[in-house]
Amino acid sequence: MSTVLETRALCKTFGALTVAANIDFRLEAGARHALIGPNGAGKTTFVNMLTGWLPASSRRVLLEGGDVTSLSQSARVKRGLGRTFQINTLFRDLSVLDNVARGVAERRGIAGRMWRPASSYGEIRDESLDLLATLGLADDARQRVVDLPYGKQRLVEIAIALGLKPKVLLLDEPAAGVPSVDAERILQVLGTLPADIAILIIEHDMDLVFRFAQRITVLVQGEVLMEGTPSEIAADRRVHQVYLGEQRHA
Amino acid sequence: MTHSGGYGADPRIHWLEWLPWLAAIVCFFLVPEYLSLGARILIYILFALSLDLILGYAGIITLGHSAFFGLGAYVAGILGAHVGITDPLLQMAIAALAAAILGIATGAVILRTRGLTLLMLTLAITSVCLEIANKATTITGGADGLSGVVVAPVFGQFRFDLFGKTAFVYCLVMLFIGWWLVRRLIYSPFGATLTGIRENTARMHAVGAPVYWRLVSVYTLSATIAGTAGALLTQTNQFVGLNVLGFEPSGELLVMLILGGVGRLYGAFVGPIVYLIAQDFLAKQWPEYWYFGIGVLLVVIVMFARGGLLGIVDLVVAKVQGKRP
Numbered sequence: 001m002s003t004v005l006e007t008r009a010l011c012k013t014f015g016a017l018t019v020a021a022n023i024d025f026r027l028e029a030g031a032r033h034a035l036i037g038p039n040g041a042g043k044t045t046f047v048n049m050l051t052g053w054l055p056a057s058s059r060r061v062l063l064e065g066g067d068v069t070s071l072s073q074s075a076r077v078k079r080g081l082g083r084t085f086q087i088n089t090l091f092r093d094l095s096v097l098d099n100v101a102r103g104v105a106e107r108r109g110i111a112g113r114m115w116r117p118a119s120s121y122g123e124i125r126d127e128s129l130d131l132l133a134t135l136g137l138a139d140d141a142r143q144r145v146v147d148l149p150y151g152k153q154r155l156v157e158i159a160i161a162l163g164l165k166p167k168v169l170l171l172d173e174p175a176a177g178v179p180s181v182d183a184e185r186i187l188q189v190l191g192t193l194p195a196d197i198a199i200l201i202i203e204h205d206m207d208l209v210f211r212f213a214q215r216i217t218v219l220v221q222g223e224v225l226m227e228g229t230p231s232e233i234a235a236d237r238r239v240h241q242v243y244l245g246e247q248r249h250a
Numbered sequence: 251m252t253h254s255g256g257y258g259a260d261p262r263i264h265w266l267e268w269l270p271w272l273a274a275i276v277c278f279f280l281v282p283e284y285l286s287l288g289a290r291i292l293i294y295i296l297f298a299l300s301l302d303l304i305l306g307y308a309g310i311i312t313l314g315h316s317a318f319f320g321l322g323a324y325v326a327g328i329l330g331a332h333v334g335i336t337d338p339l340l341q342m343a344i345a346a347l348a349a350a351i352l353g354i355a356t357g358a359v360i361l362r363t364r365g366l367t368l369l370m371l372t373l374a375i376t377s378v379c380l381e382i383a384n385k386a387t388t389i390t391g392g393a394d395g396l397s398g399v400v401v402a403p404v405f406g407q408f409r410f411d412l413f414g415k416t417a418f419v420y421c422l423v424m425l426f427i428g429w430w431l432v433r434r435l436i437y438s439p440f441g442a443t444l445t446g447i448r449e450n451t452a453r454m455h456a457v458g459a460p461v462y463w464r465l466v467s468v469y470t471l472s473a474t475i476a477g478t479a480g481a482l483l484t485q486t487n488q489f490v491g492l493n494v495l496g497f498e499p500s501g502e503l504l505v506m507l508i509l510g511g512v513g514r515l516y517g518a519f520v521g522p523i524v525y526l527i528a529q530d531f532l533a534k535q536w537p538e539y540w541y542f543g544i545g546v547l548l549v550v551i552v553m554f555a556r557g558g559l560l561g562i563v564d565l566v567v568a569k570v571q572g573k574r575p
Contacts, residue, residue: 051456077458089453091446094256101257102446103457105439111459112467114440117261121439125257142258164457 004029004198005050005081005168009059012045012222019045020056020222027168031198034213036206036233038242042222043202044086047170051083052076064167077106082166084157086173086202092146096137096156099145100128103163128163135159135189151182155189162193169193171201175208183208210234218242254307254436254445254513261437270519274422278415286414286486291526292421293482296428298507298518300475303432305504306513307441308468309448310361313500314372317356317379318349318473320495322480324383324390325349327490330399332389338401338420342481349477350470357469361462373497380495395491399484410486417486424482428475433515435471444468448513505544509551511558520559 005027012020019042027033035043048054050061052073060069068076091099105111105124119125132138135155140148145156154174161169174190175183187208193199203209209216209230216233218225220242226233233239255261277288297319304310322345329335329344360371383390390396403409408416435441443464446454454461484490493499502525510521528547532540555562 053452053455072460073455074458074460077456083456085452085456089450089456091449091453093449094445095258097258098256098442102442102454102459105257105442106457106459111439111443112464114435114438116439117259117434117437118255118257118439118442119259119261119437121257124439128257160453160457 002029003027003062004031004064005200006062007050007060008062010046010049010061011057011059012042012049012054013057018222020049022059023219023222023224025217025224027198027200029167029198030195031200032212032214033198033200034209034216035200035202035219036204036209036216037219037225040221041219043219044172045222046219047083047172047200047202050170051081077164077166080165080167081170082161082164082168083170084154084161084172084174086176088150088153088157090145090153090156090160093144095142096132096145096148096159097125097128097141099156100131100159100163101125103160104128104131107164131159131163134192135162136185149182151178151185154178154182154186158186158189166197168198168200171199171203173202173204175203175205187212255438255441256445257439257442259437263433267516270516271422271426278418278422282413282415285418287526287530289414289417289421289486290483291522292418292425293479293486294503294506294522294526295519296421296425296482297476297479297503298510298522299425299428299432299515300472300479301503301507302512302515302518303435303475304469304472305507306515306517307436307448308444308465309451310465310469311365311369312372313369313497313504314374314376315472315476315503316495316497316499317372317376318353318476319480319483319499319503320376320379320383321352322346322349322477323484323490323494324396324480325477326481326484327396327399328389330401330484330488331396336400336402338404338485341401341485342424342478345481345484346474346478349480350474352477353470353473354466357466357473361465361469373500376496376500380492383492383495390490393492395489397489399488399490401485401488410488414486421482421486424478428478432475436515440464440467505548507558509548509558511560514558514560517558517560524559 003026007023007025010020010023023046037043049056052071056069060067063079063081068079101124104127110121129141132141137155140152145153158174175186183205190212201212213230216230217227218239225238226236301315325345325348326341329341335341356375360368363371384392401410404420410416443459447461451461480494506521506525507517509524511517528544529540532543551558557564
């Protein structure tokens with residue numbers, strides 16, 4: 001499989017504090033990859049550097065072989081890098097349809113047009129509604145986001161990212177703070193995503209991680225501790241010590 | 251009453267939206283003695299509309315919008331007083347272009363910043379413009395103002411008269427064109443992007459929107475409209491004073507918009523009407539303390555009606571209909 005996303009010795013420092021240290025990471029096309037680690041390990045910082053939300057202090061981010069380190073967030077999105085946020089980052093007072101449509105319009109290059117009314121672009125509305133239907137949100141399309149239960153709001157986050165038709169989708173704790181029923185629903189949705197999208201998920205819900213991911217990277221204090229298959233990760237003593245807080249061979 | 255575009259919004263003009271225009275036409279015939287004040291109100295509505303576009307829809311906070319208004323006013327004045335260009339439409343086009351150039355030049359720099367820094371930079375720009383106008387006395391007339399501005403009849407037919415008839419109609423037509431363009435913009439995909447940036451900039455970055463360039467674009471458009479309003483003021487007064495630049499006119503405009511309701515399109519109509527009529531009335535009743543009355547009005551609105559006067563209307567309508575505002 002070809003590599004779609006790669007980092008080479010990626011670093012991030014805030015003054016004397018190093019939050020990412022020489023992170024080498026590869027994401028293959030169509031991968032289902034999880035990034036785990038204890039709180040403060042630098043997972044979200046890593047995702048923020050991948051998307052350009054935070055500038056890396058040094059070294060490179062490669063997307064489909066091209067160096068995107070110096071590109072803006074929007075330029076990276078246009079090259080196929082989509083993301084969701086750890087804390088819902090939605091247009092709370094807008095309808096679900098309007099939330100998704102803004103992303104779809106941006107991808108189709110319509111969002112900068114000034115003349116015709118936005119609602120006259122039927123193709124944007126239709127595509128957004130189709131997307132919502134695939135995520136089971138068709139009935140909520142006209143609802144304001146703020147009126148939806150939290151679990152559904154997390155799905156709207158995913159819907160917006162999917163509206164960008166990303167090649168790489170970065171999901172930052174998609175099931176954080178949702179009831180187990182909704183977490184199960186999110187897992188189902190993730191299972192139905194197109195196989196050609198490479199997905200990197202950050203998640204604390206180990207059940208979800210081990211059911212979803214084919215490969216797992218463990219990050220500790222800004223450094224990659226190890227990478228492997230779920231069974232390799234589950235069997236590793238260091239992971240148990242630093243992440244799960246257990247002494248397997250006590 | 252809130253006008254906000256989007257992909258599910260109905261862009262058709264509601265019959266209520268024709269009421270301001272109808273009221274203006276009725277005023278033209280019923281109160282001819284107030285047409286000069288009416289023209290001034292129309293100019294400030296256009297100016298407030300330009301501010302609402304950036305503040306209410308794009309979320310750009312500014313205390314320096316008078317820079318564009320003042321530049322438009324001085325360019326039109328200089329053309330009419332020194333250059334010999336007296337055609338009002340040509341004066342206005344050049345004034346709008348000058349404001350647009352200032353808008354894109356300053357916007358490209360200051361819109362890289364946010365919050366208090368942005369606010370201070372906008373204030374600095376209009377203060378610099380004020381000082382230039384003050385010092386360049388040979389061109390601008392300095393503190394004495396620029397008089398002797400010659401404005402030819404509109405289309406060679408309609409001369410600006412003492413009673414303000416031509417000025418009123420001229421300003422009304424210009425405001426209508428400005429309103430129509432702004433309304434169209436608000437309901438366009440570009441307008442949807444602007445409200446997206448205002449509501450959640452992080453999200454707009456994450457969907458790939460070139461946020462900075464969109465802000466520079468709308469800032470320039472807004473500057474162009476403000477410059478047009480400034481030119482209108484010069485043409486109807488045939489005089490330009492320093493009071494079109496600096497903090498005071500910017501702050502005054504902000505107060506007008508807050509009174510009417512920010513980000514509602516028609517707040518830009520209601521605010522200047524209430525403010526200027528209140529100013530006219532209070533200045534006659536209590537010449538030394540009229541600002542106090544405006545201050546009280548502003549405090550009441552900010553404390554009890556965050557959506558401005560139109561927000562109150564929204565609340566009442568919602569209450570009557572039993573809906574959430």
